[in-house]
Amino acid sequence: MTDNPPGLDLARLRDHLGTGPLRAELIEGGRSNLTYRLTDGTEHWVLRRPPLGHVLATAHDMGREFRVLSALHGSPVPVPRPIRLTEDPEVIGAPFYLMELVEGTAHRDSAALAALGPERVRALADHLVDTLVALHAIDPQEVGLADFGRPEGFLERQVRRWSKQLDASRSREVPGIDALRDRLAAALPDSPAPALVHGDYRLDNVLVGPDDRITAVLDWEMSTLGDPLTDLGLLVMYTELADRFAGVIPGVALAPGFPGSAELVGRYAAGSGRDVSSVDWYVAFASFKLAVVLEGIHFRFQQGGTVGAGFDRVGALVPIFVQHGLDALKER
Template sequence: MTDNPPGLDLAKLQAYLGTGPLRAELIQGGRSNLTYRVTDGTERWVLRRPPLGHVLATAHDMGREFRVLSALHGSPVPVPRPVRLTEDPEVIGAPFYLMEFVDGTAHRDSAALAALGPQRVRALADRLVDTLVDLHAIDPADVGLADFGRPEGFLARQVRRWGKQLDASRSREVPGIDELRARLAETLPDSPAPTLVHGDYRLDNVLVGPDDRIVAVLDWEMSTLGDPLTDLGLLVMYTELAEQFDGVIPGVALAPGFPGSAELIARYAAGSGREVSSVAWYVAFASFKLAVVLEGIHFRFQQGGTVGADFDRIGDLVPAFVQHGLNALKEH
């Protein structure tokens, strides 16, 4: 803990909240919004704010994240209790929100996860899929999120949106990325009925309690109403790329007992009752989306707008995500 973490003015935050002296630390692991653990010595919170520097239009909306937490708190999908949203950038220099601090482990390291043993790893992976099924089973209207997105034409709009995000972050040529973008637009599958979509669902975006239960789903910055198979495609993509990117992205799928992509897909299909024969397209789309996200982070790194370690390696990952997407489309 420190009195002066990067990107957070604790004196201004303390004055705004009317608390005693605050201390905070940047929580490492995220590559997008900045996340801090904050305490006044008695209470503990987590604060989320947009990244420094270059910020893509429509991204990093604190209000959307806070609204989802408020809607889902108390639902079958565990989330931290939302505390306060402040959209006035004058308070700390950017919009932010506070949520309760939840004790739990975000598993990012395959070796640490492997220490649980194959049976516990398998059970945890099954719970990860089952929680996604629970999320997609929630009627958005029942939790006040009927207007949270525009499901009609979702996939076509998503491909266009991420293409525009790519254009906004171009600083170099990335072989194959425009081909992937075009082929995704040309081969859109028919979407199932829309649901609430997390947008970045994977094991290191949930907190796990000491009993191996999922105690909180985090990082809702990309959430919307849309095609639920986009969440499944992303989870499958991370599983398939775990070995290639171990040590750079979370390689938890390498832990003995973690199911392969086919098993993840089968469990989701059984739990949700959805048709999943076109999942390869969704894996390709997830690869494109992550390539664009990483290219945006690479852009910010070049401008000196990143906080934390290892950002110098992000740009090197982009071509491999592009190639994985192109390979997946061959199966669609």
Template sequence: MSHDHPPGLDLERLRAHLDRERPGLVGGPLGAELIEGGRSNLTYAVTDGTSRWVVRRPPLGHVLATAHDMHREHRVISALHPTTVPVPEPLLLCEDETVIGSPFYVMEFVEGTPYRTVEQLAPLGPERTRGVVLGLADTLVELHSVDPAAAGLADFGRPEGFLERQLRRWGKQLDASRNRDLPGIDELHAALGKELPRSPAPAVVHGDYRLDNVLVGADDRITAILDWEMSTLGDPLTDLGLLAMYSSLDLPGSPVSTTGGAPGHPEASELIERYAAASGRDVSAISWYTAFAWFKLAVILEGIHYRFTLGRTVGADFDRIGPLVPVFIESGLTTLQEG
């Protein structure tokens, strides 16, 4: 743990702010390191040698205020912390940009492992892997059973017309990052728009719920759900569809993080049934939600590919994103037809 400043975090200024706002919290000089993970907001582990905390801030450089709203993330974990949903305890929100150059918040450091690849899961063996992933479905049921109004989140999103807005938003996103022919993507978008399901009662939606956005403890239980930047109030089955999509994704060696091919990993259908049994929700339209997840990922990946073709993304693997997009389009169309 380095006492040098990691990029985007001035430790002296952070320390002075914590001493002012939470006297006695920090007992010595701070060291910090940037933790990997989270495609967007930056996450740091910070320690005074005795205790550890986590600091979250938006990425360096220009950002869209809404996409990286620290206030929203802090608000949702503050609302969920008293419930049975495993989230870190939030300690402080700072919206004063003069402290470290952007808004940020501080939360407790939760012990646990993020499993991002088949290789990381392999040492657990099939039985434990199966238990961890079933726990992912159970924890999603917990999240969706929180009453938004009782948690103080009644105005956290606009559930009316949620699916129409989502579909429109991702369609616009596609139009903004399209510079090649993508057979089938317009057909998929149109087909999704033709048969929108009727949403169940709104719930707190995570927006990016998958194995590599949770921490798993030594006992294989989920210790924390992380990365709440996409969270809102809306249709809970969008979270289940995304989980089903990720669970059926087996692209070994792909730059997209996939764990579906791990030995013992339950099939998407089993996760869906488990969720339905525990939540009591009607999941008969789940193929629509899963196809929507394939569409959304196709659009996200095409956006990355588009920036790569413009020379705006540097790093390994970006050249391998483009060829994956047709796989996602095809899977979306197949899923919809099967439904």
């Protein structure tokens, strides 16, 4: 804990919250929005704010995160209790929100995960899929999120949106990334019934308790209403590329016992009842989206707007995601 963490003005934050002196520390692991543990010596919270430096429009909306946490708290999908949203950037230099501190482990290390043993790893992976099924089974209208997105034309808009995000972050040539975008746009599948989509669903974006049950799903910055298979495609992509992340993005799927992509897809299909025959397109789209996200992070790193370790290696990952997307589309 420190009195002067990067990205936080603790004196102004203390005055705003009406607490005693504050201390905070950056929680490592995030590559986009910044997350801090915060305490006044008695109470403990988590604070989320946008990244420093170059910020893409609509990509770091604290209000959306806070709203989805508020809607899901108390539902079958475990989330931290949201406490306070401050949209005035004058307090710490950017909008932010507070949520409760939930105990649990974010598994970011395949070796540490492997220490649980294959049976526990498999059970945890199954619970990860089952929690995704539970998320996609929630009726958005019942939790007050009927207007949280526009499901009609979702995939077409998503490809267009991430193309614009790519253009906003271009600082170099990335071979194949435009071809991947064009091929995705030309082969849009028919979407199933819309659902609440997390947008970055993977093991290290959940907290796990000592009983290997998920205690909280985190990092809702990309959540919306749309095609639920985009979440599945992302989970599959992370599994298939687990050995290529070079320590930048966790390759937890390397732990013995973690199921392969076909098993993940099969369990999701059985639990949700959805047709998953077009999953290769969704894997390719996930690869494109992550390539764009990482290119934006690489852009911020070059501008000195990132906080934490590992950002110097992010740029080298982008071509790997692009090629994986192109290879996935060859299966169609």
